[in-house]
Amino acid sequence: QQQVKQSPQSLIVQKGGISIINCAYENTAFDYFPWYQQFPGKGPALLIAIRPDVSEKKEGRFTISFNKSAKQFSLHIMDSQPGDSATYFCAASRGYQKVTFGTGTKLQVIP
Amino acid sequence: DARVTQTPRHKVTEMGQEVTMRCQPILGHNTVFWYRQTMMQGLELLAYFRNRAPLDDSGMPKDRFSAEMPDATLATLKIQPSEPRDSAVYFCASGPAGGEAFFGQGTRLTVV
Numbered sequence: 260q261q262q263v264k265q266s267p268q269s270l271i272v273q274k275g276g277i278s279i280i281n282c283a284y285e286n287t288a289f290d291y292f293p294w295y296q297q298f299p300g301k302g303p304a305l306l307i308a309i310r311p312d313v314s315e316k317k318e319g320r321f322t323i324s325f326n327k328s329a330k331q332f333s334l335h336i337m338d339s340q341p342g343d344s345a346t347y348f349c350a351a352s353r354g355y356q357k358v359t360f361g362t363g364t365k366l367q368v369i370p
Numbered sequence: 371d372a373r374v375t376q377t378p379r380h381k382v383t384e385m386g387q388e389v390t391m392r393c394q395p396i397l398g399h400n401t402v403f404w405y406r407q408t409m410m411q412g413l414e415l416l417a418y419f420r421n422r423a424p425l426d427d428s429g430m431p432k433d434r435f436s437a438e439m440p441d442a443t444l445a446t447l448k449i450q451p452s453e454p455r456d457s458a459v460y461f462c463a464s465g466p467a468g469g470e471a472f473f474g475q476g477t478r479l480t481v482v
Binding site for chain 1: 374403412413415418426461463470471472473474475476
């Protein structure tokens with residue numbers, strides 16, 4: 260049973276455009292929703308995270324939107340840059356235990 | 371600059387051999403995770419420890435995999451005997467109590 264569903268699998272965005280990645284979860288006990296960024300040959304690195312008591316969190320060009328009733332959350336990358344090209348994983352957990360990852364989105368930002 | 375250190379970074383071994391992967395968590399972190407990453411399955415949690423005690427290893431094939439923390443500065447993941455389907459990147463991550471996990475750079479394992 261896939262507890263965190265992520266889409267799209269891949270995404271190509273023009274430089275300066277907005278990248279949007281969507282995730283849906285099933286377990287209502289989840290209370291922590293991080294996004295990780297992974298470059299080739301590296302481990303995932305925490306990018307931004309949100310708890311369900313807020314509907315949006317913004318850090319620089321990265322924004323998480325959270326819809327608790329729909330059990331969905333998304334990552335928006337504003338003014339996308341070639342350096343943002345990486346694989347992005349949404350995730351969910353109860354507290355910081357046993358983080359369940361989505362399947363990943365490979366983002367390519369073209370000049 | 372505190373980081374999670376994994377060794378070796380790359381390992382090629384023959385089917386049937388024992389493989390040991392090591393992880394040095396960030397000093398002061400009391401939670402350690404082992405993940406496996408493949409193209410087909412993505413990131414799978416194999417096991418995690420808190421204060422060196424195993425909390426959950428339900429994601430780990432019990433017949434051939436074992437994970438231990440001999441002390442607070444070392445976590446190990448062993449595969450015996452290894453099989454070609456074990457080929458993957460294995461990540462260790464550590465985190466403080468009530469905090470986010472930080473990942474190492476991984477061990478790329480190839481079993482031929």
